[in-house]
Amino acid sequence: MDVFRPVPIDVILVDEKSVVDLYIKHEDRLVPFLGKGGVFTRDHLVELNRWGLSRIFIRGSEALAFEDYISSHSGRILTDPTVPSRVKAATFYISSINALRKAFDNPDSERIEEIKQTLKPMLKSIMKNEVLLGDLFSITEHDFNTYTHSVNVGIYATTLAMHFYREDSSVGSTELERLSYGYFLHDIGKSRVPLQILRKKGSLSQDDWATMKKHPEWGYTILMETGTLTDEAAYISMQHHERPDGSGYPFGMKDIHPCARICTMADIFDALTSARPYKPPMRPFDALEIIKKEAFTEFDHNLLNTFIRMLGPHQETTH
Ligand SMILES: [Fe+2]
Ligand SMILES: [Fe+2]
Helix, strand or coil, X not given: CCCEEEEEHHHCCCCEECCXXXXXXXXXXXXXXECCCCEECHHHHHHHHHCCCCXXXXXXXXXXXXXXHHHHHHHHHHHCCCCCHHHHHHHHHHHXXXXXXXXXXXXXXXXXXXXXXXXXXXXXXXXXXXXXXXXXXXXXXXXXXXXHHHHXXXXXXXXHHHHHCCCCCCCCHXXXXXXXXXXXXXXXXXXXXXXXXXXXXXXXXXXXXHHHCCXXXXXXXXXXXXXXXXXXXXXXXXXXXXXXXXCCCCCCCCCCXXXXXXXXXXXXXXXXXXXXXXXXXXXXXXXXXXXXXXXXXXXXXXXXXXXXHHHHHHHHHHC
């Protein structure tokens, strides 16, 4: 049986042929809206808006074709100043998930380069405030999987670094852009963790857990070997599970790169606010309370305050 996936209506290109079958939810049932090859018109969009729908459904088996299609248009959409922030955020989310999925399948320098090309126009728009943070945060999906998690952490950590270093002239837009690639790829080491461990529904055995804990080192190796990113990106991957009290892994180190601490905060926040097979999503406020307990140093406290200020006005739209 095919599983259906919701996608934001904002990403559907108007006056273009749909590459997949589109469905809408009506009284808890999915009904066909537009068949593959049919042209999605402005009238369709008006109709969907009138019905108050913000999501349309596609077949899971066609998700990749759909993502590829959105990705092939994302460069144009993201650089067009007339495209609304909401549409850019939705297009960015799908195309970066698509690029991440490919990088996890085969983490070579070509795929990493593709990630950079996918992220670059959006990072520029975010830094120029052309994309509203509320639109970015509200587009994040909270059904946990490695790709949505990577993109969510990428979004939270990049915007957090941007706010945190706002007054710091040594961290300009070029430095932020480089860090950002590291944030989106922080878990790339999981590409070497066997799928049966990654997708396990129940709790992990000791052996599984030992394998899982290798992902920061594997991430470091992958990012250093592909050589298209800066060393900071590799440190982010290597140190995002370390804790300043030495209780983290893989090395139990206490002296952690500040950029990795930013990643850790975003990582914990996304893990807590996402649904897992064994737990419902936590409210952002409760997640921040837990993160507060993890804030060991003055740097962590300053970072947390920035994070709270940044998320504050958008929390209503986030969930
Ligand atoms: Fe991780
Ligand atoms: Fe992570």
